[in-house]
Amino acid sequence: MAEYIAVVGGGIAGMETAVRLKALGLEPVLIERSESLGGHVASWHRLFPDMSHADKLIKDLEKGLEDVDVQLGAEISSLNPLRKGYSLVLTNGKVYPCRAIVLATGFSLFPAERKEEYGYGIYDHVITNRDLEGWFNGKADSRVPESPRAIGFVHCVGSRDIKAGNSQCSKVCCITAIKQAIEMKEKFPEAEVYCFYMDLRLFGKKYEDFYIKAQRDYNIHFIRGRVSEVAETIDGQVQVKAEDTLSGKPVRVRLDLLVLMAGIVCNADNQTFTQAVQMPLDDDGFFRSRDNVGAITESDRPGVFFAGACTGAKTIPETLAEARSAALNVYLYVKGLK
Amino acid sequence: MIDRFANSGFHPFVLPFLVGMIFVLTYCFFGMVRIIWELPGKDRRRFFLSLVTPRTAWKNVKDIFLNCLIHVKLWKRNPVLGYMHSSIAFGWFMIILLGHIEVMLFLPERIRFFYYPIFFNFFVAEGESTIQGSVLMFLMDFFLLIILSGIAMAIVKRFASLWFGMRRTTRLSFLDSVGLYSLWAIFPLRLLSESFTAHISGGSFLTVPMNRMFVWFFGNDMNYLPTWWAYSIALGIFMIVLPFTRYMHIPAEMLLIPLRNAGIRIIHPRKGFARVQVRSCPGCGVCIDACPMSVKKENLKDCTVYLNRQIRRGNEKRIAEISDKCLLCGKCTEVCQVGVPGPEMRLAQRSLRKYSINPHYSNIQVDPFIDAIPTGTRVLYFAGCMTHLTPGIKKSVLSLLDKAGASYSVMDPDGGLCCGRPMMMAGRDEQAREMIRLNTEIIRASGCNVLLLSCPICYRIFKEKYKLGNIRIVHHSVYFNELIHAGRLKVNREEALKLVYHDPCELGRGCGIYDEPREAVSAAGTLVEARQNHAESICCGGSLGSITLSYEKREGITRNSVDNLMAGSPDAIVTACPLCLSTFNKYADVPVKDLATVLDEKC
């Protein structure tokens, strides 16, 4: 009987892990809950910093999966430890004896309606970063006006916010907001675009260039102040209240579109996995790595590995790099080399 | 009828009782004088007036009888505890009353001795030889039996309080224990003493057989004197320690009830009415289980019973801590048998604090607010500070008003002035009054005849402190329910939709509004009830009442409250307070909606 390596989650982390495991001569089975691969990235349009197309990344990864056993629309219904490895029973009835498991379950996007003061789901012209990417991808969205004159981006929605249950920084929203602001400005050169931020955290390669470009070439207004309330005017615009903390004055601005940068939060069902394999969850709700410096893709349990944002907010290059690292670690583990 | 000590009518064994009795009566008398003295002049006049007003005077008698003797409130809450308390209180009262009747009937000249009715059977022989005598003897034994059953229950309860439905109870102080044990001793000793003398003084179904047994066992009646001494000593000890124990609640409550019926309120947290409240607390600890903060062990000693105890002990540090932590939800008062107003005590305590910065709002101009309200406004909607953070409520309310065809204006479209209640909750009444003055000016100048509110925090202070003349102050839950009844709002009921209604503290316990919101919820779906509901609903934990409770420390309270609401497995939680809404939203697994939103969706 073949010994499988289970890769749980068909986002880019899981896809890349499965591709690399196959290349290393192992037999991965990629398990994805939804009916298609690609995870969050599949709903995105273009990616920073090169403005490459998200669907190209997904297609490239899919090519490497041609000979891999991919189980779509399937979840793990039970997970039982064997003498060496685990036995996985899927909801579609299939059973896989697995030598190792790679958890690549990723993250959830913060449900923006939970911050009611921003009016997502209440007002007509409030959308999230994901909604905007969908619109970039050609999905019709009545909330995006035909020719907006003013557009606002709210950073840190559900990130660095103890009230939202997530006190961590989501890392990617600052650069995503700048990317989206530039894209909107390209589509609507006449519109004023505002970014409301607490701190701008542009740590990655070429991120600062994006910021400079947004300032110099696109005249995007950066306002250092967190939006506290959003109201709707009689003519359907949204009115944003914030403090411009640099001038120390309250600012109000009427916008035709408000985009909320929903943050990266842990999956609510992470606990079902940790309970099944009897390992602790980290206090931020993500999976806990054996060591956050030297062994980020390894868990406390032998044969259980992590890849990507299931251990915390990650960028795409970080996720792909971790996926490769996880695949290599699985290989070493299975061959008894480590 | 023979007075066995015809000449003196005295025996030295009565001395312990007599000393205790005189002490406790003197103590209570001076205590009462002091409390009445501490009342503000206006309240004092009001109190005296209420005592001679037939209606309140009758109410006083009725309330004292029903609460202090029968413990009606306790019966409703817990019949077992109700029986235990009323058996002792009412039984003891009846024994004292019957004792007096006996003396009046048989030896009226002896009534001037305090102790005579208590020790009647020692002094008077062969009482049961007449019809009246035997009936009285029977009743005496009957009530003694009732009391003894209550005492037996009390002893069991002391060691197994869970059997009586109490998860947590207070720990006794040393003097409380002395009082408790002497109280327990009194009635068995009375049974023994009366039994020992039953063949001389007569007795009934309890004492006569016991007397036969004693005579058969001891062969003589030399034992009666020590037991009568012991009985008197137990009584004496109980009365001497009474002012320093929780049993002080017995006399204190008899003053509390008339003061409360006179409509007097707490002004100073230690003086006057508050002093009676503190002394009326029986220390039973019902408020410990009731307090929403008690879900966390660290808050167990912050409920009202401990506030009262610390005030009695004068522990200023703890008094301040307990007063500042409280959510002011009012549940302790709701479950309290005596009705000690926990939130008012704390507010009075908070109002004592001295500040070096005292906010004032003299720079605020009301004219721009007035000018912004169109003339001819009938319904003036005041969203309030909190509602601006829950824009869904505001949008639904305005949508419903449109659907009902009401003519309305919004008083604070872009933020208004605070209603003053949060400031009042911090004990800063002077500042609150200034806000009340400003808002009153705006509202009166608007010419509206209905002031519609979404926030129960605002609603309560508008109801209690604002003087708006003929302008009707109404919460949206009540207003929309009326519009539904009047046929101006057509709500499409969804039978399968199970909705639980959470009573916000300020709307329910604060203003007594329980039924209208439920009627309105029932118009939209099927109403299910929380495990604890109406006046016993559990605070969401978000209350502005608490000054010191941090955000993190409130999570457990909220989760417990949500858990209580989920008892009937509803599809959504419905509430009528912006603060409850945003608090629940953080931890609930089902959608949380304001009543207005639920109605608007189905309209």
Place this chain on the structure above:
Amino acid sequence: MDFGFSLSPSSAVNLDKVDLSLYDRLAAIDPGIRTCIGCGSCSATCTASAYSGMSVRKVLLAMQRGRMQEVEKMLSNCMLCGKCTMVCPRGINTRRLILNACRLYANVEGEA
């Protein structure tokens, strides 16, 4: 020494000489106040700010920069409505902070 010019005493903050006693006392009561990131949510949502320039963010900052008169001026307008507590992303108990600051302002060494 005279360089022919001087720093205006009102515009420069000399951190060596700032009296932090009020801030430190408030932080001893509730260390949470030290976690402020100055996002300005409290100021933006403040009911009283529209009439007075009240801002919890600025109160905290002014206390750390020794600008006590500004602290007093701002706190004198607070209505204690609690909106700032609701929106603070760090969960700072701003109402408690304000009440304690009002209480301890004049007599920094006073009772707890």
